[in-house]
Amino acid sequence: MSTTYLEAIREGLWEEMERDPNVFCIGEDIGEYGGAFKVTAGFLEHFGARRVVDTPISEAAIAGASIGAGLMGLRPVAEMQFADFISCGFDQIVNFAAKCRYRWNAPVPIVIRSPSGGGIHGGPFHSQNPEMWFVRTPGLKVVCPATAYDAKGLIKSAIRDNDPVLFFEHKALYRKIKEDLPTEDYTVPIGKAKVVREGTDLSIITYGAMVWTALEAAETLAAEGVSVEVVDLRTLVPLDRDTVCESVRKTSKVLLLHEDTRTGGMAGELAATITETVFEYLDGPIVRVTAPDTPVPFSSTLEEAFLPNAEKVIEKARWLYRY
Amino acid sequence: MSTTYLEAIREGLWEEMERDPNVFCIGEDIGEYGGAFKVTAGFLEHFGARRVVDTPISEAAIAGASIGAGLMGLRPVAEMQFADFISCGFDQIVNFAAKCRYRWNAPVPIVIRSPSGGGIHGGPFHSQNPEMWFVRTPGLKVVCPATAYDAKGLIKSAIRDNDPVLFFEHKALYRKIKEDLPTEDYTVPIGKAKVVREGTDLSIITYGAMVWTALEAAETLAAEGVSVEVVDLRTLVPLDRDTVCESVRKTSKVLLLHEDTRTGGMAGELAATITETVFEYLDGPIVRVTAPDTPVPFSSTLEEAFLPNAEKVIEKARWLYRY
Amino acid sequence: MSAVHAAGAELDRSVAAAGTPEAALAHKCLYYMQLMREVEDRIERKLYRQGKVLGGVYVGRGQEAISVGSGLVAIPEDVLFPSHRDMAIFFIRGISSRRVLAQYMGRVGGLTRGRDGNMHMGDMDAKVVSIISALAATVPVAAGAALAMRYQGSNGVAFSYFGDGSTSRGDWHEGVNFASVQKLPVVFICNNNQYAYSTPLNLQMACANVADRGPAYNMPAEIVDGNDVLAVYAATERAVAHARSGKGPYLLECKTFRMTGHSAHDMAHYVPKGLFEEWGKLDPIVRIQQRMLEENWATQAEIDQVHAAVTAEVDDAVAWAEASPFPDPSTLLEDVYESQ
Amino acid sequence: MSAVHAAGAELDRSVAAAGTPEAALAHKCLYYMQLMREVEDRIERKLYRQGKVLGGVYVGRGQEAISVGSGLVAIPEDVLFPSHRDMAIFFIRGISSRRVLAQYMGRVGGLTRGRDGNMHMGDMDAKVVSIISALAATVPVAAGAALAMRYQGSNGVAFSYFGDGSTSRGDWHEGVNFASVQKLPVVFICNNNQYAYSTPLNLQMACANVADRGPAYNMPAEIVDGNDVLAVYAATERAVAHARSGKGPYLLECKTFRMTGHSAHDMAHYVPKGLFEEWGKLDPIVRIQQRMLEENWATQAEIDQVHAAVTAEVDDAVAWAEASPFPDPSTLLEDVYESQ
């Protein structure tokens, strides 16, 4: 039976709570209501209020209480109702959670789950991709799964990880994609990218919902005789630089793709990594396809123009291929 | 008479308050005490409590109240006691201030001054360089002056600017550098980089305190016959991509330097900009010299190892020159 | 300000016809409450279901007395910070139902020109500041506006609106504390509708009333029946008098009930059914109508006429909004900064 | 736990010699207050001036009764969250003055191995959680630790310490609110020393006492003389009994005065001179000594002996700390993540 991206996360969380009594959930409206997106639907009934902690509207307290519980040896999984509200608990994450181990050897094994991304007419405050705030903060791990399989495997790894993990769930994927999942327990390692399509002419390096955009573009380009390799980073920190560079060595042409806005986005880090590591292999400029540097607009006409899509990727890829 | 970097900011702020009755200061301990670094020493006596507003320990309220006053047509200049505490008022800055104009055409002409940077044994919470959190957030401008002249000219431009400006003052420069300043009113435009040393072999692109490190390295390298061009970005947003690319066209070799940690740092954005714009001019890998991906350590031995310095720049530059 | 409303003529007429100031006030209250109810009904029960309104839809059905009763106290100098359930504030400040509907439909005629949706809108000319999604974020911003008004020598007051759940946020505390230390002219107006999304009060706060938080800031706090528009009006007058006279902020807790789910997609299964019935009997529009009849401030025919006028106004507004174009994608990059 | 202290033998002896539990408690209090005073004096007045301690130095001189009187109430299960003026907590939890001094000097012998400085230290084995600089950030973290203890079936209580100024922060409010909604076992202990850096109380809060904030959370709040170590001890016993019994958090406001500048570089010109004199008379160490003499809990010779033992302990600790190496730069990249 096929499992959606949302259901995969739900299952991963559920199984980890069954497996380890130290795992618990905390967040706004996650109990009786089951969470804004229903990821924890049924959890309260099954696990009880001790392990499914509904909180006041207090993102700093959600993050802070998770840290406190993590320091005490529990494994809290906190939910931000939308990734856009993570900025309300920001200091706890970037200054408290991120630096405890480094400063006084105190592990903070917490997971912060955040539905992020656009494409659902959410407008400026329900569509953001805030991963780079955390990618640039040493001490945090950052995970952005693109598939149901990875979402389940990575949420499990995140929960078992002994460092603070930011887990970004692309909300447009929640109910849009599904696949058959193994019935037995499995994990996907944090820090390993995956070549999701092999190719020889050009590499698209991407993550999150844009993996699907890249695959769509690759399909069209294949018909035109352009062989595109697609690398799904899966984890942004730690970054699997080896897999990225390996792909560049193979194709010599790189298109970096993300839904996040351009300036200061992940593409920058990738471009720097590539030029400093495999510069000699490059056979053309490194090209970026990203959202422009604006807030996420609400209206469909604008949001469509704002979000990267296969067309935009194809156009840039064609140009790069011919370069 | 020579003016320090700190005194230059103080003068710029003072003159703007004299010039425009809508300009006022707000922050913790900025009144009678004159601010943690004494940037506003004497302001309370001269301008009175109406225009020098001491606040409770409430960074969100400092940012939020500044936004409210800015919406009403005033020009608040807020002080974060240390840049490290800006994460406590984060949501106000990245979601409120940054998006008002875009969303409902409401300008938020505020300046947030923050002493940032290491080298003063401040440890993990008094040494951070948080500029990239804001560089990646559309709607904010980000300014990082390196000299007393620029500090004064840019604080004035920031105050006169009709968009929210994050103004990072490198605290290690406060009393370390000085120069003669013009006696007449002047400004330095936001968004314009400056070639602070001309060269032909290699470009170092940098900003903030690292400009001095770059110049020191360039001096040593000159003695070895390597002609280094040093570009001081001065403003990170808007980014003067033209000046950066112009320098690369000239030298064909680039070393990117910042005090901020490596992953997700400004060097990434620069590397991406360069490879997508002037790839053909590149005659070697783009090289980064940055702090490593750790919190800022306290002990001198570690902090020294952590911070980029002329030696580290020289070593990389030599390698690149020979490449 | 009524000129911008299609039904403005009817409002002016009925206010003028009212015998006493009290009756005139009641007429105004009825008009704005009816208008808010009608616009929100149209949005939530029609346009949203037709797919013409996208994104989140939050309505203030049953809570109209709060924004209307308090908003009508505001003078032009005052700056208002409505929450996501205070639509009437926009109408009272002269923003037409046309523009509000266009906003919901993502059209250029909306206050954000399609850049943002629903109640995420503002207009500094009308002195209405847009919320951002992050709850209570406007609270310190309202304090800053109040600081600015005192700075500028204006006698304006900031009206800061929020729900019960929003008082849990750090920004709420920082903003209220700063306002009270600085004795700023702010009235803090809480719509305590007993739920925050699915979260009931007892999971939100340990105190019995939001007003119990007043003493923490040495700030007077008053509880008022939030479904009685004239009571809200009177209490707001007290609050505003306090704030305007320089005595500092004032907290008004309006007890009410959210007669809907949190937003249009939420069926509110978590709310005990009996509560809807109980509070349904206290509907603020029905109550003001009854009062108007009892006090002879209006006849049933006049009351019906208000409803008819409002319905006609909203029909026109919907048509106007639907005729307003979607934003041109070529404008995508505009307005992030003053000049690009 | 006294074994880790060089002067532990003297402490054990004097406690054992005390005739009554009260006298024994007084001896403990004196020892820890003296030790904190001596270590801080050495740091601020000697090592800092010699350039051997770098960075910010904040001391709790004159406030020792608060961390000592409350910290001695803690049982091993309890988790403590000291503020930057609560050094004695570390000693009470068995962390030696050697390691504390090494911490200040940035040596590997410090609790953070030179990675952080001054009071930014913790040790989960001793159940002491490190502050971060951002004030009040530990407040929600303490609530989380309390949640964990209840979850784990422990009867531990979280001791959350902070200053008057820290109560202005949003995190403080969110943490206290969450703890009170969840009825978590936390005692919130405020050292109200009347200043936050240069900021006096009246610019920090509009209420007269921090305790006035209790009702906002339906939380008992008590004011105690923070310069009377036995009074602090007794009040903490009440607070802890409440929290440990499952009734939820308790707020203890310890009135005191900061007898120094904010940090070693601050001359506190903004503090009216008279206040130092006035509060100097209420020095908590002098007061417990007087009490001990009055009550015949100790002789002057015994009191002098405590001081001598503490001085000797600190002499040894300074030497030990100075002998501890600076961190090896080759370790620079370690410990950011579990495995690199």
Ligand SMILES: Cc1ncc(C[n+]2csc(CCOP(=O)(O)OP(=O)(O)O)c2C)c(N)n1
């Ligand atoms: C900081 C933040 N966290 C979470 C949300 C999601 N959210 C939107 S409205 C809402 C409930 C608000 O409750 P309340 O303040 O009582 O206002 P009401 O909707 O009841 O009028 C929540 C949790 C948000 N908008 N902002």
Ligand SMILES: Cc1ncc(C[n+]2csc(CCOP(=O)(O)OP(=O)(O)O)c2C)c(N)n1
């Ligand atoms: C969020 C934040 N803002 C500002 C500071 C700078 N700062 C350090 S201590 C201090 C004063 C603290 O006052 P209080 O809470 O009363 O504690 P006290 O020092 O008086 O014990 C300030 C403003 C900080 N550490 N954190």
Ligand SMILES: [Mg+2]
């Ligand atoms: Mg509510």
Ligand SMILES: [Mg+2]
């Ligand atoms: Mg204090």
